[in-house]
Amino acid sequence: MSTEILRAPIDPYHLGHQPAAAGAPPQVTGHGAGGPAPKRIVVGYGFWIFILSDVIIFASFFAAYSVLFKSTAGGPTARQLYDLDNTALETAFLLTSTFTCALASIAVGQRSLKWTQIALGCTGLLGVAFLTLEAREFASFVARGAGPSRSAYLSSFFTLVGCHGFHVTAGILWLGTMMAQFYAKGFRTDIRHRFLCFTLFWHALDIIWVAIFSLVYLVGTLPPEFLP
Amino acid sequence: MSAESREPASEYDYAAGSYVGADRPRGAGPDSDAHEVRREVAGYVLGLVLAALLTIASFWMARTNLVYGPALAVALLVLAVAQMGIHLVFFLHITTDPDNTNNVMALAFGVLIVCLVVFGSIWVMTHMNQNMMPKPMDQLIRMQG
Secondary structure: OOHHHHHHHHOOOOOOEOOOOOOOOOEOOOOHHHOOOOHHHHHHHHHHHHHHHHHHHHHHHHHHHHHHOOOOOOOOOHHHHOOHHHHHHHHHHHHHHHHHHHHHHHHHHOOOHHHHHHHHHHHHHHHHHHHHHHHHHHHHHHHOOOOOOOOHHHHHHHHHHHHHHHHHHHHHHHHHHHHHHHHHHOOOHHHHHHHHHHHHHHHHHHHHHHHHHHHHHHHHOOOHHHOO | OOHHHOOOHHHEEEOOOOOOOOEEEOOOOOOOOHHHHHHHHHHHHHHHHHHHHHHHHHHHHHHOOOOOHHHHHHHHHHHHHHHHHHHHHHOOOOOOOHHHHHHHHHHHHHHHHHHHHHHHHHHHHHHHHHHHOOOOHHHHHHHHO
């Protein structure tokens, strides 16, 4: 069988890439006659669907927050509560942790256990630093009588930001599990698929945080006459 | 096409991580090509720098008096959307590659739902608030008269 005959049915619509070299696996996309997509693509797609549904949950919390933003019931307003220096520091921690998480994925690609553990360790420490700052902020709000039960505005604030914090907590637990699995089981294909899902999760958390620091903290502290 | 021309997926190792790299035959060992690693790191550094610049711009804009006040909320929204785009491209590797079509379509549907939920809620509740608001006294008196 000549190469030309072999190639044509693999990717009839030129959706994928041709094999890079003889003996390399066919890079099919799941369309047409090329057969099912590689498991890595399928796993990533399935987890991507989960992340999008998670994003929709956050969208409903965002909607509740925007609707209830002015329902302070005579209690403290966003402008009186938020400390933007704290938010900037939290943002720096989370953005750096997303970067170190990306570096960990390169280290996994290189099968370097040492650098994988170092990068994941940094990611986890930055995540813990973020959570510490957030917990301190929540504690100071409650101490100032601005707990979640004070007003509808504060209920929606704690639900939205707390839900993100809960996701970061879950992510740190997952990160520890990944470090242990890489250590105990090595770079097995299934472990790396789990790790692919973890990196998607961690990067997605940072995207949610971008929306939170911009729309909750920065827009929330604008002078009231500038708000729509 | 004969079945034996297609190898079962388990025969292959996959380049892991979020980087959508090429598959390679099992036992081929790590990507020892230092140039490839440098290119990947450079991509993430570029993503980090762009995201940091947009973050700094957002925080600067919220504190400065140089920007026209009523435009600030929309400007912050635009910067946030731009930064989300940077994260999607550089960290999540949502690209226009053909093998990414499904991811992009799912993302587009997700964005549609998010916009419906958020802007729909704000729209409906704003109108509810205006219509349910107690009317000023003189207006009530005029209605009774």
